[in-house]
Amino acid sequence: MSKIVSVNTTDVRFPTSLELDGSDAVNVDPDYSAAYVEISTDEGEKGYGLVFTCGRGNELVTAAMESYGDLLLGRETEELIYNLGDASRRLVHDSQLRWLGPEKGVSHMACGGLVNALWDIRARHEQKPLWLLLSEMSPEELVSTVDFTHIRNVLTPGDATAILERGQENKQERIAQLKESGFPAYTTTPGWLGYSDEKLVRLSKEAVQDGFGMIKLKVAGNLEDDKRRLALARSAVGPDIHIAIDANQRWEEQEAIDWVNQLQEYNPYWIEEPTSTDDILAHAAIRKGVHPVKVATGEAVHNRIIFKQLLQAGAIDVMQIDSTRVAGVNENIANLLLAAHFEVPVCPHAGGVGLCELVQHFSFFDYAVVSGSMENRMIEFVDHLHEHFVEPVEISNGRYQAPELPGIGAEMLQPAVERWAFAAGAGW
Amino acid sequence: MSKIVSVNTTDVRFPTSLELDGSDAVNVDPDYSAAYVEISTDEGEKGYGLVFTCGRGNELVTAAMESYGDLLLGRETEELIYNLGDASRRLVHDSQLRWLGPEKGVSHMACGGLVNALWDIRARHEQKPLWLLLSEMSPEELVSTVDFTHIRNVLTPGDATAILERGQENKQERIAQLKESGFPAYTTTPGWLGYSDEKLVRLSKEAVQDGFGMIKLKVAGNLEDDKRRLALARSAVGPDIHIAIDANQRWEEQEAIDWVNQLQEYNPYWIEEPTSTDDILAHAAIRKGVHPVKVATGEAVHNRIIFKQLLQAGAIDVMQIDSTRVAGVNENIANLLLAAHFEVPVCPHAGGVGLCELVQHFSFFDYAVVSGSMENRMIEFVDHLHEHFVEPVEISNGRYQAPELPGIGAEMLQPAVERWAFAAGAGW
Numbered sequence: 079m080s081k082i083v084s085v086n087t088t089d090v091r092f093p094t095s096l097e098l099d100g101s102d103a104v105n106v107d108p109d110y111s112a113a114y115v116e117i118s119t120d121e122g123e124k125g126y127g128l129v130f131t132c133g134r135g136n137e138l139v140t141a142a143m144e145s146y147g148d149l150l151l152g153r154e155t156e157e158l159i160y161n162l163g164d165a166s167r168r169l170v171h172d173s174q175l176r177w178l179g180p181e182k183g184v185s186h187m188a189c190g191g192l193v194n195a196l197w198d199i200r201a202r203h204e205q206k207p208l209w210l211l212l213s214e215m216s217p218e219e220l221v222s223t224v225d226f227t228h229i230r231n232v233l234t235p236g237d238a239t240a241i242l243e244r245g246q247e248n249k250q251e252r253i254a255q256l257k258e259s260g261f262p263a264y265t266t267t268p269g270w271l272g273y274s275d276e277k278l279v280r281l282s283k284e285a286v287q288d289g290f291g292m293i294k295l296k297v298a299g300n301l302e303d304d305k306r307r308l309a310l311a312r313s314a315v316g317p318d319i320h321i322a323i324d325a326n327q328r329w330e331e332q333e334a335i336d337w338v339n340q341l342q343e344y345n346p347y348w349i350e351e352p353t354s355t356d357d358i359l360a361h362a363a364i365r366k367g368v369h370p371v372k373v374a375t376g377e378a379v380h381n382r383i384i385f386k387q388l389l390q391a392g393a394i395d396v397m398q399i400d401s402t403r404v405a406g407v408n409e410n411i412a413n414l415l416l417a418a419h420f421e422v423p424v425c426p427h428a429g430g431v432g433l434c435e436l437v438q439h440f441s442f443f444d445y446a447v448v449s450g451s452m453e454n455r456m457i458e459f460v461d462h463l464h465e466h467f468v469e470p471v472e473i474s475n476g477r478y479q480a481p482e483l484p485g486i487g488a489e490m491l492q493p494a495v496e497r498w499a500f501a502a503g504a505g506w
Numbered sequence: 507m508s509k510i511v512s513v514n515t516t517d518v519r520f521p522t523s524l525e526l527d528g529s530d531a532v533n534v535d536p537d538y539s540a541a542y543v544e545i546s547t548d549e550g551e552k553g554y555g556l557v558f559t560c561g562r563g564n565e566l567v568t569a570a571m572e573s574y575g576d577l578l579l580g581r582e583t584e585e586l587i588y589n590l591g592d593a594s595r596r597l598v599h600d601s602q603l604r605w606l607g608p609e610k611g612v613s614h615m616a617c618g619g620l621v622n623a624l625w626d627i628r629a630r631h632e633q634k635p636l637w638l639l640l641s642e643m644s645p646e647e648l649v650s651t652v653d654f655t656h657i658r659n660v661l662t663p664g665d666a667t668a669i670l671e672r673g674q675e676n677k678q679e680r681i682a683q684l685k686e687s688g689f690p691a692y693t694t695t696p697g698w699l700g701y702s703d704e705k706l707v708r709l710s711k712e713a714v715q716d717g718f719g720m721i722k723l724k725v726a727g728n729l730e731d732d733k734r735r736l737a738l739a740r741s742a743v744g745p746d747i748h749i750a751i752d753a754n755q756r757w758e759e760q761e762a763i764d765w766v767n768q769l770q771e772y773n774p775y776w777i778e779e780p781t782s783t784d785d786i787l788a789h790a791a792i793r794k795g796v797h798p799v800k801v802a803t804g805e806a807v808h809n810r811i812i813f814k815q816l817l818q819a820g821a822i823d824v825m826q827i828d829s830t831r832v833a834g835v836n837e838n839i840a841n842l843l844l845a846a847h848f849e850v851p852v853c854p855h856a857g858g859v860g861l862c863e864l865v866q867h868f869s870f871f872d873y874a875v876v877s878g879s880m881e882n883r884m885i886e887f888v889d890h891l892h893e894h895f896v897e898p899v900e901i902s903n904g905r906y907q908a909p910e911l912p913g914i915g916a917e918m919l920q921p922a923v924e925r926w927a928f929a930a931g932a933g934w
Contacts, residue, residue, distance in 0.1 A: 106601045134573065134602035135613065141569050142612070145562065173534045174562035180755070180806060182784070183611015184570070185563065228782040231759040327608070331659040354656040356610070356811040358786060359818055378608060383784040390787055 080121035080155040085147030085192070087140035088114045090490070091133055091500040092431065092463060101272035102296040104326040109133030110463060112431045113140045113188075114488075114495060115147075117195040119155045123202070126489040127195030129187045129402045130430040136500065142188030146175065150192065159200035163223040166193045166408045170225065182380035186405055193406030194436070198486045208407070208486040209442035213253055217242035223408045228383045229416065232390060238415045245447030252446050260477035261441050262452060263459040264292035264322070266429060268311070271296040275310055282314035289476030292320035292347060292456060298328035301337060308344040320347035327351045327378065331360040335367035348372035348396055355379050361393035374398055377427035381405070382412045389420040396454075398427040401436035407486070410440050414448045423453065429460035434471045435487035438478045466494035508549035508583040513575030513620070515568035516542045518918070519561055519928040520859065520891060529700035530724040532754040537561030538891060540859040541568045541616075542916075542923060543575075545623040547583045551630070554917040555623030557615045557830045558858040564928065570616030574603065578620065587628035591651040594621045594836045598653065610808035614833055621834030622864070626914045636835070636914040637870035641681055645670035651836045656811045657844065660818060666843045673875030680874050688905035689869050690719060690880060691887040692750070694857060696739070697723035703738055710742035717904030720748035720775060720884060726756035729765060736772040748775035755779045755806065759788040763795035776800035776824055783807050789821035802826055805855035809833070810840045817848040824882075826855040829864035835914070838868050842876045851881065857888035862899045863915035866906045894922035 095107040112128040113136050129139045146169050150158070158165040169189040170181060178185035201211045212220065221238045265288075268281030278295075285293045295311055297304040304323075311321055323346045329337060334352035349371050353360045355378040365373040376398030379385055388394045397417045399410050417424045424444055428434040434457070441457045449455070457478050464470035468489040472479040481487055497505045523535040540556040541564050557567045574597050578586070586593040597617040598609060606613035629639045640648065649666050693716075696709030706723075713721045723739055725732040732751075739749055751774045757765060762780035777799050781788045783806040793801040804826030807813055816822045825845045827838050845852045852872055856862040862885070869885045877883070885906050892898035896917040900907040909915055925933040 104601070104604070108602060108605075132602040132605040134600065135570075135606045138566065138570050138573060138606065138612065142563075142566050145566060172562065173532070174536060174560040176532070177536075177560040178563045178566065178612050178615075179610075180782075182607075182808060184566065184606050184613055185611055187606075228755075228758065228785055228788075231788060327656075330656065354608075354811050356809065357656055357815065359815050360656075360659060380610060381784065383782050387785065387787050 080119040080123060082117060082150045082153050082155060082158070083120045084118045085144060085150060086116045086118070087143050088495050089137050089140050089500045090114050090431070090495055090498050091136055092498055094462070095133070101270045102324065102326040103271060103298040103328040105132055110431045111136040111500070112490070113143060113191060114490060115143045115191050115195050117150070117192070117199065119199070123155065123199055125195040125199035125202070126485070127191040127198060128432050128488045129191040130433055138184050139188055139191070142184050143191050146188050146192055155199065158196055159203065162193070162196060162200065162408060163225070165196055166223070166405060167225060169193065170405050181383070181405065186380060187402060190402055190404055190406040190409070193408060194486055194488060197407045198488060201486055202484045205484045207439065207481045207483060209439040209446070209481065210253070212411070212439070212443040213249065213446035217246070220411060224412045224415065225408065229386045229412065232386055233416055233419050237419060241415055241418050242447060245450055249447050252450065256442050256445060257480045260479040261438070261445060262456045263290060263473055263476055263478050264294060264320070264456045265290045265459045265461070266294040267459070267461045268293050269295035271299055275307065278307060279310050279314045282311045286315050286319055291476060292322055294322040294324055294350070294458070296326065297323045297341070298325035298337065301340060304341060308341055308346070312344050322346060322348045322350060322374070324350035325352050327354050329353050331363055334364045338368040338371055342371065346371050348374040350374040350398070351378070355384065358384065358387045358391050358393055361388060362391040365393055365395065372396055374425065376400060377403065379403065382409055382416065385413050385416055389416055389422060394422065397422050397424045399424055399437065399440060400427045401433055401440070414440060414444050418449045423455045424449070425456050426458060428458040429462065431463050432467060432488060432490070434459055434464065435467050435469065438471060438481060439486065441478070442480060466490050508547040508551060510545060510578045510581050510583060510586070511548045512546045513572060513578060514544045514546070515571050516923055517565050517568045517928045518542045518859070518923055518926050519564055520926055522890070523561070529698045530752065530754045531699060531726040531756040533560055538859045539564040539928070540918070541571060541619060542918060543571050543619050543623050545578070545620070545627065547627070551583060551627055553623040553627035553630070554913070555619040555626060556860050556916045557619040558861055566612050567616055567619070570612050571619050574616050574620055583627065586624055587631065590621070590624060590628065590836060591653070593624055594651070594833060595653060597621065598833050609811070609833065614808060615830060618830055618832055618834040618837070621836060622914055622916060625835045626916060629914055630912045633912045635867065635909045635911060637867035637874070637909065638681070640839070640867070640871040641677065641874035645674070648839060652840045652843065653836065657814045657840065660814055661844055661847050665847060669843055669846050670875060673878055677875050680878065684870050684873060685908045688907040689866070689873060690884045691901055691904055691906050692720035692722060692748070692884045693718045693887045693889070694722040695887070695889050696721050699724040699727055703735065706735060707738050707742045710739045714743050714747055719904060720750055722750040722752055722778070722886070724754065725751045725769070726753035726765065729768060732769060736769055736774070740772050750774065750776045750778060750802070752778035753780050755782050757781050759791055762792045766796040766799055770799065774799050776802040778802040778826070779806070783812065786812065786815045786819050786821055789816060790819040793821055793823065800824055802853065804828060805831065807831065810837055810844065813841050813844055817844055817850060822850065825850050825852045827852055827865065827868060828855045829861055829868070842868060842872050846877045851883045852877070853884050854886060856886040857890065859891050860895060860916060860918070862887060862892065863895050863897065866899060866909060867914065869906070870908060894918050
């Protein structure tokens with residue numbers, strides 16, 4: 079039986095701040111980065127994971143993955159990848175490391191990177207892409223991977239099992255449909271705050287031509303700019319394409335309500351991250367105050383306990399899971415189950431480096447056996463940095479096409495990892 | 507004018523797990539540790555800070571302080587220590603590092619360590635202990651240090667100024683009183699889960715003899731054990747001494763209510779950390795469900811935004827600030843102001859390494875110019891590891907005596923830092 083023999087990390091960064099790709103009202107100059115991890119066994123099996131960051135500090139996540147990695151070294155691979163619930167709990171609830179969160183920030187994201195790399199080994203072992211692995215797992219095994227700690231008051235293992243058992247009905251048809259025609263996407267490519275009006279209009283038109291049903295614009299820098307840019311985008315895409323707006327937590331509660339209401343004439347579909355994602359009560363107030371604009375959040379929601387409360391408080395219309403913010407696949411299964419329980423659609427956050435590659439699996443799985451629906455559900459798409467991945471996302475007709483290679487999608491091309499290794503790589 | 511020339515960190519750990527000091531239902535084997543930092547200027551000024559952790563992972567906080575420290579190197583000391591609001595914002599809101607939290611976990615605690623070290627330079631510069639420095643600052647300067655981002659909806663700078671202006675009345679009398687007779691303490695020394703019944707009883711009796719008005723017991727391992735230990739403690743201390751209980755986040759919502767209600771006959775004063783500190787809504791439900799037992803939390807509350815909501819939701823009776831969980835002195839000023847605004851008493855968390863030394867300053871300041879009250883207010887005391895500090899806390903008649911040396915209290919004795927440096931120090 080094989081054992082884990084190494085947990086190797088690389089601090090991979092791309093100098094995206096040079097082009098203002100990814101610029102918004104809060105993240106003004108991100109260098110999209112991946113704290114990248116490769117777990118190896120003594121029989122040559124490999125698993126890859128990554129955690130997205132904005133540049134500075136990426137080295138702290140790689141360091142944290144190495145620290146947590148000590149808890150995996152020497153362990154039997156099979157025991158880990160066929161007891162992924164236990165494997166995750168061993169990391170997340172380590173009695174000393176727990177203090178660093180608990181379950182939030184650098185330490186939690188690092189756990190997620192490692193947990194994901196273990197899932198990658200499992201998925202490769204079974205020769206399936208993650209979404210299909212999950213979709214074909216039994217409800218019992220899926221439930222066994224979920225940590226119900228501090229969400230049990232609204233979702234019990236029994237509730238979760240019931241959702242997944244309902245999801246078994248006709249799942250083969252849904253799986254076939256996913257393989258055939260994929261899952262809807264929307265694009266944020268046109269809307270970065272650092273782009274000129276001309277670039278915004280051009281990219282908005284291209285988005286419609288490319289078949290996207292929604293585009294997203296960054297807002298909250300300056301109200302008059304927002305009005306002008308929304309007017310330009312609305313003319314460019316016409317009345318039938320949704321335009322979402324994203325404030326990246328820039329506002330206070332009342333400020334969010336007032337600002338969004340001054341943009342109502344452009345008919346924004348949702349307002350994303352109107353304020354701190356820690357602020358459940360403010361999201362609930364904002365949702366009441368900006369109706370009929372929907373409220374979306376999640377890319378910075380640090381764990382299932384915050385999502386649970388956003389749902390309990392009726393604070394969100396759209397739940398945006400992120401593939402590398404929480405403690406990996408397990409916690410995102412919990413998040414999908416919570417959303418299904420409250421009948422709130424999940425529209426994952428993506429972009430950055432590798433987030434599209436990873437997060438698509440959750441929407442495919444969600445459709446196959448959790449919510450069973452594509453209604454009001456879309457995966458974010460941003461056309462950045464996909465060329466560095468072994469299996470870059472494939473978008474056609476505004477839809478993500480089903481990933482086919484075994485694994486979770488995190489493996490990068492080795493030359494890219496070496497070239498953009500910070501700061502010794504040739505790219506820097 | 508002097509400049510910051512170095513930010514040096516040391517990973518200091520004590521093997522406390524050998525004696526089960528500090529053992530509770532979640533933290534079963536902590537090695538109390540300090541991520542220790544020394545900031546130096548080119549004119550030889552020094553400032554010391556520390557972040558408490560439970561052992562493994564301490565190296566991640568020192569690494570994070572070094573990363574954030576890069577933002578301070580070369581800056582003019584005076585510009586930083588006389589604009590501590592700006593200095594803190596520059597760290598906390600760094601446009602790339604922010605993603606690692608935002609404002610939570612390893613990155614946020616590291617900011618706190620550095621911000622505190624800057625306050626240490628300022629306090630030494632003015633030859634005052636922190637509590638007196640704060641108490642003698644103008645309301646305007648105090649307000650300028652606070653980051654009102656995402657708390658403005660309940661506390662404006664105007665509200666904060668009004669609280670502090672009210673606090674100027676008779677403050678010299680309160681300062682004199684603090685210097686004369688200190689501030690009430692309670693002790694957790696008797697109540698660790700790993701201690702025998704005999705040790706529990708003996709230490710409980712000693713606590714009463716030492717003049718403490720409250721002791722605290724760890725609970726939530728096993729209900730029958732909790733009943734037996736509470737009964738023993740109640741016999742040992744008599745009916746007039748408060749006994750607080752602390753579950754260290756062990757329970758689910760309903761479990762907390764049921765468990766605490768089965769301990770009502772022993773008349774516990776508060777239940778601390780009944781569940782996840784992320785769970786505002788569960789705390790609100792638990793508070794309703796365990797009346798008249800009070801609900802206390804805070805040592806793991808990661809920022810002012812969570813405290814704000816706990817107060818808004820009426821979820822806590824007692825707010826327990828921690829000196830090294832949040833982004834330093836500035837954020838704890840915000841926390842004290844929020845508590846004063848909602849008229850909730852602050853009983854700081856302490857123990858660990860250095861937490862007593864640091865956090866006492868906030869209660870002294872709170873009494874001098876924020877709440878102006880000692881009613882239902884006590885600082886936690888645990889008799890561990892004080893001997894390693896330049897100015898160990900002084901407790902007499904169950905009260906913290908006013909610290910007198912200039913600074914924030916974080917400076918450790920250099921031989922101790924060297925001896926317990928992990929893992930190269932002679933102590934290991």
